[in-house]
Amino acid sequence: MSQFTKPTDENDVSDLIRKVGEVNASLEIVGGGTQRQIGRPTQNAVIMSTEMLRGVTLYEPTELVISALAGTPLATIETELGKQNQQLAFEPVKLGNIFNGGARASGDAQAPQPTVGSVFATNSSGPRRVYAGAARDHLLGIRAVNGRGEIFKSGGRVMKNVTGYDLCKVMAGSWGTLSALTEVTMKVLPKPEETGTLVICGLTDEMANEVLCAAMSTPFEVSGCVHMQKGMATRLDHHSLGGVDSALAVVMGDSITALRVENISSSVAYRMSQLRRRFGAFGDILELDNTSSLTFWNKLQNLEFLQVGDGAVWRISTAPKSGHRVVRMISEFMPCHATYDWSGGLIWLELPEAANDGGAAEIRRVVATVGGHATLIRATPAVRGAVDVFQPLEKGLMRLSRDIKSTYDPHGVLNPGRMYADF
């Protein structure tokens, strides 16, 4: 049974990490706990919760910057930003939603929420990544404690900063294996005045891929570019989509391809008309107004097209043009449901009948052929303990990764084994 502790400040975090290191034990870093089921299953003597490290420490709306302690709930940040009509432009996806016991499964508003630290530790980026960049692109500064128990900082609170090495990026997507984040400083952006969405119904994956790539090659700053196979599209609760209820209800039995534009109202109207002109002939068209658009993209950010449960879910990153090819090749081996985000370059793949390895062998073989990488986001602990959850790296990169881990965390205190089996 692990010991559960809640340090109250970064000095506490430092003391704790030192102490755990001194007895050659290890520690799991937990924010809201929503993503604990992702990664290789591990056993640690101590569970360190960041929940006492909470609060916005700086917010300057006109400088487009906000800082918060790492355990601050993401929802708190979003609320604060919302008061100034601003947002995190990279639109972090709520991965925790797809697990049994997650906020969506329990329907409980009090259910655990992801923390802002976890957003960066997992480099969680949603549909707008394709236009506005990933979480790592919006991380301006950090304070953190390494595995030696040393408190360090990198970056700062200004938008442009090349002073010294960029240790912020090192932290982004490191899943708590290198240091414990204690404070993060983020770039924020204004919320768009208006959002419009063009939905094209009934496209095959291949046709949709053409549309997605072509849409991103227009000058209209398409900021969301997804295709959902019909099995997944039907899971969006279309009744909550506002003014287009009945129309969507009709088409929700089909695949949907959605393109988003955001800007001042007059621009959105213009850009929607241009997109309709270019892509209107591909299939039945629906236009979502501002309210419906916000609801729709929020559902995507919440991954509502994925079923809650414990079946295998993969996140595959590939060249946008190759997305449908990857899925077609995998579907030759096993049934799957796919949603393509990022213009086709990000695939959320559900495998209802995956083999004992969660489909790892076939998926990794396909990805090796086409290019890209695959992460097993959801599977039972047994499966996650048996296969590589994160994409195995080429020899040189794996060696560098191991060396980086050992210089940040020489005693293997922080989340050991979560990303890779041996460090």
Added chain:
Amino acid sequence: MSAIELIEADPVVVARRHEIVIALTERVGPGCIISDEDGRRAFDTDAFTAYRRMPLAVVLPTTTKEVSDVLAYCYEHGVRVIPRGAGTSLCGGALPAEDAIVIGVSKMNQVLDINFDNRTARVQTGITNLGISNAVAGDRYFYAPDPSSQLACTLAGNLGMNSGGAHCLKYGVTSNNVLGMKIVLMTGEVIDIGGDELDAPGYDFLGMIIGAEGQFGIATEATVRILKMAEGARPVLLGFDSAEQAGACVSAIIAAGIIPVAIEYMDRPAIKVCEAYAKAGYPLDVEAMLIVEVEGAEQEIEHLLKRITDIVDTFNPKVVRTSQSDEESAAIWKGRKAAFGAVGQIADYLCMDGTIPLSTLPRVLAGISSICKSYGFQVANIFHAGDGNLHPLILYNANEPGELERAEACGADILKLCVEVGGCLTGEHGVGIEKRDLMTVQFSAVDLAQQMRLKDVFDPSWLLNPGKVFPLDLSQAA
């Protein structure tokens, strides 16, 4: 005698020069090596010209394999290596050492592949920044980061310094626009990272290496994002009686939810020099000028500019002039982009590169003015106002003994002020040798140790681009 201490050459390595040149020639052929004194002199400095050191030899490889062979030799024989793009660094990032060889990537300048569906271009890193945009401009695409030196600087240098530019307020800097790299480590090992996909697996190696000032490896190829050009773009020129008004106006535009593609600020001395040089029609009777540019279709531009000028009107501007033609837009930008060259025609200058929180602009400008006055120097300020990146140009006379040292001391005081108000030492030029000794102003010993450990991972013997980024007493003890 200059103020910045340079690393001492190892006489043993210097004495082996002949043998090293022969070994390198065997690896790249005589056409790719420069060993005569006149030839080497062309590489003895970069755009931080006050400092010069003659390298042992200059190697200009044509393939990744050659880069790898040369690095493997240098690793085995303990020879230091200075990676070089076009040598446009303003902070001595490509300054050689007398016991080091320069590896320049300028011959590796080809576009390898363009994929409009994936919106990527695979290029060799010796290509110029503008060369990438030119290669895809026919299809109305561009590569977004646009440093002022974009005509000359290479992608390799941009990767080293994580270069920005006037338009990065909207489009981001180099690290936000690179998806893949082929990098040669000091041992000669070749590592491929990322590709056409929008993220790479595992730790963020691209993020680590971009901006590491060439100290982790030499990038020979990269996959960069290319973006579709906007349908059009147009700047508006704004003139104000004070820095306070101009700064407050920028804040108000952003507070209204408008992120223009660029917001450039110039003070009176900068306006005067640039106008004399470029005849851009800049107002000469204002204390502060802003160039605010928006993009989109014609009707979108008009709508956005109307919103911006409505906001601007509440700040009592002296001049509001919207560009009426492509020629006028080009002239407005020509003046700004020529700023460094224009100032260079009237005096020697040191270009500072701090970043500050926008709200501190009036305080910082007043501080800069009084610092420069106390040293007896004139200063012109150019500022990427949207992202807080400030370029004070300290005007001095290099022929006057002692002036360079005083100008450097003046610059150091300015950068300390930037850190003091919550900013940083360098926004886009890099640390190089210039700001190396100021790193302790911004970072604690633990912060710096954490950075240097990463250097240990990539280059344990510290042979790559030595004597830069960290104070010498720290890096030489490493």
